[in-house]
Amino acid sequence: MTALTATVPSPARQHGLAANLRNIASIAWRSLVQIKHNPMELLDLSVQPVMFLLLFTFMFGGQMSGSPQEYLQYALAGLIVQNSVFTALNTAVGLHSDVAKGVYDRFRSLPIARPVPLIGRILADMVKQVWAVALMLVLGLIIGFDLNGGIGGALASLALLLVFTLAMAWLNVLLGLVAGSEEKVMMFGFTIAMPLSFTSSAFVRTDTLPSALQFWAEKINPVTAIADSVRGLLDGTPVGHSVIVTLVWAAGLVVVFFPLAMRAYRAKLS
Amino acid sequence: MTRHTEHAVWAEGLTKSFKETKALTGVDLAVRTGTVHGVLGPNGAGKTTAVRILTTLLRADAGRALVGGFDVATESARIRAQIGLTGQYASVDEMLTGFENLLLIGRLLGFTRPQAKTRAGELLERFDLSHAADRAAKTFSGGMRRRLDLAASLVGGPRILFLDEPTTGLDPHARNELWAIVRELVAEGVTVLLTTQYLEEADQLADEIAVIDHGRVIATGAPEELKSKVGGQVLYVRAERGTDVGVVKGLLAEVAGREVTAEGEGLTVPVTDTKVMPAAALRLEQAGIEVAEFSLRRPSLDEVFLTLTGAPAQPVEVPA
Known part of the structure; x- marks a missing residue:
């Protein structure tokens, strides 16, 4: 019979930057290795973007722009952005489930810094974002997208998307912590993400919209700014204004939702 | 560890309210090092709140508590390095395998990857879970799941172990297994604080029992003392x-x-x-x-409570 507590190795120090980074990596590893045992999540991360990309291109393409090819050139950026917005909801859903099921309390009973589990999750969700963006880009290229912006454009649009989804993460953290149930997280998330991504320039040119909707889509909705930025970067056309608007939006999201999310996170402790 | 080395867990006047609900109205505890301390009480008595405060998951509104000689209010990191916690809320990750769960905890405790792997393998073997090491925890039976939960709380070789209703919902066989493990841990010098709704469980395992009701300790003593108090x-x-x-x-x-x-x-x-x-x-x-x-x-818990709480409102003191 093995002794239950006698053979325990002596652990390394669990504070300091190196320890924190190692622990964040462990938590992120956990989020990603989960996918292996949960085929639904893989479906969510892979099949869904592929399905939307193919459906929009080949079903709507002809009617929207004369040919699927033509429409793909316009809509790929929008599809990527929409997928990013929806993938970002994973942060809210996953966090909520961890708190509800007690996984968070297990983490918090361990000698790791308090924000580590949260940062680890967000890091893993960023990796998922990169995966989905890369998948859609590669598939887009296969079905005929012209990457006029080159690798540089692709990397720049990925970087911008990550900045934006990182900013959105705090809204999602707040949502995951305050919502009463996983269903509510999903419902509330979709209620925001769905209209937001459709009332933008993601899938259509805004000049055909009724004037009030056009004003909303062009001047207010941040999805237009990010979709225009990604489209321009992939296409190699000038994007100055929309990138600035995107970054301002990202900063705004952080300023508003980071403190609220942190307050909710700390409140779970008392 | 120079303070209160005699007591692995020591608390005085712990109170905690959630909005309108008073969960704890003044809990005192003194758990001698190397013993099993049973915290006995019905649902909603405040047992879980007390454990969450002692394991630094929750902050008390008032009162003071030392765990392993460290103050829960100011030295939570020191405490978390030497405790283990198993309860319905501090759970393993259902989406990970048994092995991955223990590996993750080992890493988060500061073990190297090889150390964490060895330790995970050891515990799976010891808890008769080796055959399920590579299955996701969501496929485990209730008893297996509880053993994995317990293994998870032992990865770091804690000196003080908190078990919050460890056998609730387990069949008699699984419960006996768990009791055997608790006895083994105590033999190795681990201090165990265990909450339970079952008088029999407290009776079987605990050196000393604190009966808790409506957020306060209403009686303390060795099991025999309490039982003679209520009429064996x-x-x-x-x-x-x-x-x-x-x-x-x-x-x-x-x-x-x-x-x-x-x-x-x-x-x-x-x-x-x-x-x-x-x-x-x-x-x-x-x-x-x-x-x-x-x-x-044997008197049911209801009868114990009837006798103990039927008395005037001041706590019943059983000489220790």
Whole structure:
């Protein structure tokens, strides 16, 4: 019979930057290795973007722009952005489930810094974002997208998307912590993400919209700014204004939702 | 560890409210190092709140607590390095395998990857989970899941272990297994604080019991002391004819010298003296009463509580 507590190795120090980074990596590893045992999540991360990309291109393409090819050139950026917005909801859903099921309390009973589990999750969700963006880009290229912006454009649009989804993460953290149930997280998330991504320039040119909707889509909705930025970067056309608007939006999201999310996170402790 | 080394867990005047609900209204605890301390109470008594405060998951509104000599309010990191926690809320990750769960915890405790792997393998083996090491925890049975939860709380070789209702929902076999593990841990010098709704569990495992109700400790003492306080066992008598109840009641009160209470169609009376049972049987026969049921049983938790809380509001002190 093995002794239950006698053979325990002596652990390394669990504070300091190196320890924190190692622990964040462990938590992120956990989020990603989960996918292996949960085929639904893989479906969510892979099949869904592929399905939307193919459906929009080949079903709507002809009617929207004369040919699927033509429409793909316009809509790929929008599809990527929409997928990013929806993938970002994973942060809210996953966090909520961890708190509800007690996984968070297990983490918090361990000698790791308090924000580590949260940062680890967000890091893993960023990796998922990169995966989905890369998948859609590669598939887009296969079905005929012209990457006029080159690798540089692709990397720049990925970087911008990550900045934006990182900013959105705090809204999602707040949502995951305050919502009463996983269903509510999903419902509330979709209620925001769905209209937001459709009332933008993601899938259509805004000049055909009724004037009030056009004003909303062009001047207010941040999805237009990010979709225009990604489209321009992939296409190699000038994007100055929309990138600035995107970054301002990202900063705004952080300023508003980071403190609220942190307050909710700390409140779970008392 | 120079402070309170005699007590692995020590708390005084812990209070905690959630909005309108007063979860704890003043909890004192003193758990001697190397012993099992049972915290016994019904649902909603405040057991889980107390454990969450002691394991630094929750901050008390008032009061003071030391765990392993460290203050829960200011030295939570030191405490978390030496405790283990198992409860319905501090859970393993269902989406990870048994091995991955233990590996992750080992890494988060500061072990190197090889160390964490070795330790995970050891514990899986010890808890008879090796065959399920590579299966996601969501596929585990209730007993397996609880063993994995317990293994998870032992990865770091904690000196103080908190078990919050460890056997709730387990079948007798799984429960006995868990009890054996707790005894083994204590033999290795681990201090265990265990909450339970079951008097029998506290009786089986605990060196000392704190009975908690409505957010406060209403009695403390060794199991025998508490049981003699409430009257070790309960005699239950049901007469064949309902009209005999009055006679039986008077008779039992006389023999046992305690208050008799009605329970369903029968009567119960606490019994401390082993001579009471034969004496009662004899008297019933002499009185010519046909008895439908005559049994001796341990007091249920309800009876313990009735006795302890039926007393005036101040805590019942059992000399330790």
